[in-house]
Amino acid sequence: MFRRKLTALDYHNPDGFDCTDETQYRNCIVWLEDQKIRHYKIEDRGNLRNIPSSDWPKAYQKYLQDVNCPFEVQERQEALDWLLGLAVRYEYGDNVEKYKNCQPPPAANSEKAADPLINLDSNSPDFKAGVTALANILKIQRHDDYLVMLKAIRILIQERLSPEAISKASQNKEGVPVALDQHVLGFDTGDATLNEAAQILRLLHIEELRELQTKINEAIVAVQAIIADPKTDHRLGKVGR
Secondary structure, three states: OOHHHHHHHHOHHHHHOOOOOOHHHHHHHHHHHHHOOOOHHHOOHHHHHOOOOOOHHHHHHHHHHOOOOEEEEEEHHHHHHHHHHHHHHHHHHHHHHHHHHHOOOOOOOOOOOOOOOOOOOOOOOOHHHHHHHHHHHOOOOOOHHHHHHHHHHHHHHHHHOOOHHHHHHHOOOOOOOOOOHOOOOOOOOOHHHHHHHHHHHHHHOOOHHHHHHHHHHHHHHHHHHHHHHOOOOOOOEEEEO
């Protein structure tokens, strides 16, 4: 989470920095003060530079107070991120002309939209937790590859939760009036009300079967389009010449 700021500040090892490593953490704080922030005079940095000392946390706490950091020593990540932000501001203030006219690097292919999933860190615990939470909410089946899960989530949202899809789903479908007395139930329950309810259920079931058959036909056509012989003439009802 600190890589971009460390890289902007020309830190010697932004990719390998480990905030949980005490020695690396302390060295980074000292480097920020010595090279970028420079709040203390050189002669006043002794306690902060004494990294192996057991009193270093006290020196660090005082340093955070002196630079008006809103976080405490225990809030390691938050405090470091705040100090990095302060260092970036000072770096820009010292080199305004250098950074004023900076342009973003050109895209590799400006005509083709970049996939927003490419730059995601799929191994990040936060990423995995977020994808899992979304999958649970949307009732999407779990997969070992979290990028695959995220793509499935994106497809579902585009197809089911887009404004167009919601608008289409919310449209009321007008039904066609049906005269129940024109449809034979095929059995008698002995109760007129139950007979009508059974007729309604049977008609609804038939409608569902029709929708199912339509989808089956569409699937068959789609498969045939993939595997059909180019010489097939459906009008003749045979394959080949």
